[in-house]
Amino acid sequence: MIDLHCHILPTIDDGSRNIEQSIKMAKIAVKDGITQIVTTPHITDDQGLKQLIENKSLELKLLLAEEHIPLKILTGGEIPVMMDPTMVHQFSMNQNPYLLIELPHGFVPNSTKDYLSKLKYNNFWPIIAHPERNQMIIENPSILFDLLDSNIFVQVTAGSLTGMFGNEAKRCARFLVKKGVVTILASDAHDHEYRPPIMSAGLKVAKRLIGKLAANKLVNENPLSIIKGEKIDRL
Numbered sequence: 001m002i003d004l005h006c007h008i009l010p011t012i013d014d015g016s017r018n019i020e021q022s023i024k025m026a027k028i029a030v031k032d033g034i035t036q037i038v039t040t041p042h043i044t045d046d047q048g049l050k051q052l053i054e055n056k057s058l059e060l061k062l063l064l065a066e067e068h069i070p071l072k073i074l075t076g077g078e079i080p081v082m083m084d085p086t087m088v089h090q091f092s093m094n095q096n097p098y099l100l101i102e103l104p105h106g107f108v109p110n111s112t113k114d115y116l117s118k119l120k121y122n123n124f125w126p127i128i129a130h131p132e133r134n135q136m137i138i139e140n141p142s143i144l145f146d147l148l149d150s151n152i153f154v155q156v157t158a159g160s161l162t163g164m165f166g167n168e169a170k171r172c173a174r175f176l177v178k179k180g181v182v183t184i185l186a187s188d189a190h191d192h193e194y195r196p197p198i199m200s201a202g203l204k205v206a207k208r209l210i211g212k213l214a215a216n217k218l219v220n221e222n223p224l225s226i227i228k229g230e231k232i233d234r235l
Helices: 019-032 049-066 112-121 135-139 142-147 158-162 167-179 200-210 212-219 221-228
Strands: 002-006 036-039 072-075 078-080 098-102 125-129 153-157 184-186
Touching (some): 002 019, 002 153, 002 184, 002 221, 036 049, 036 221, 049 072, 098 112, 112 125, 112 142, 135 142, 153 158, 153 167, 158 200, 184 221, 200 212, 212 221
Parallel strands (some): 002 036, 098 125, 125 153
């Protein structure tokens, strides 16, 4: 499996607290069957953040190699919706056109659709992060559907399918998977205890909902296409 949303880099955001915790997360990921992780720390307008992400990623790669942990680390970022479009290219998925875009948890800004269109105009392919945990989308999933087209994609958190984020998020996540609008499952892991990098349990639920082949596509084929920068036929 390939995890495209993980806060495994230490001391950058609200994810891993230190490099020791990052190593513990890596071991959990490998045990769960994850072979590659894209590091996606929360992005701010800090001018030095890109270099910090690169430095922390290199540090983690070297330690993983030393400890013979077979996990490949790639870089990206979780970009807040409405961030200056001239800055977002620094935090794309593995330096390709895909961008992981985070909505506020409580609402969907009215200008979201225009913003996503602006990103597309600039040759980016947005991936909407964990919409199943957005309160407005939970109450009215058509808000999400209205944002989507063949160049806009959806990431659902694997743990949402198992109830990690409550019954509302679980119902919404399962509904979105069954509707066929989900492009990838990811861990959105933040630590090794309460939000670890585990995708297999969510994958198991997805297999029950849409079948083995379609579910596996969410954690293998589609993420691989994304890190390669290859276009996915979402519709």
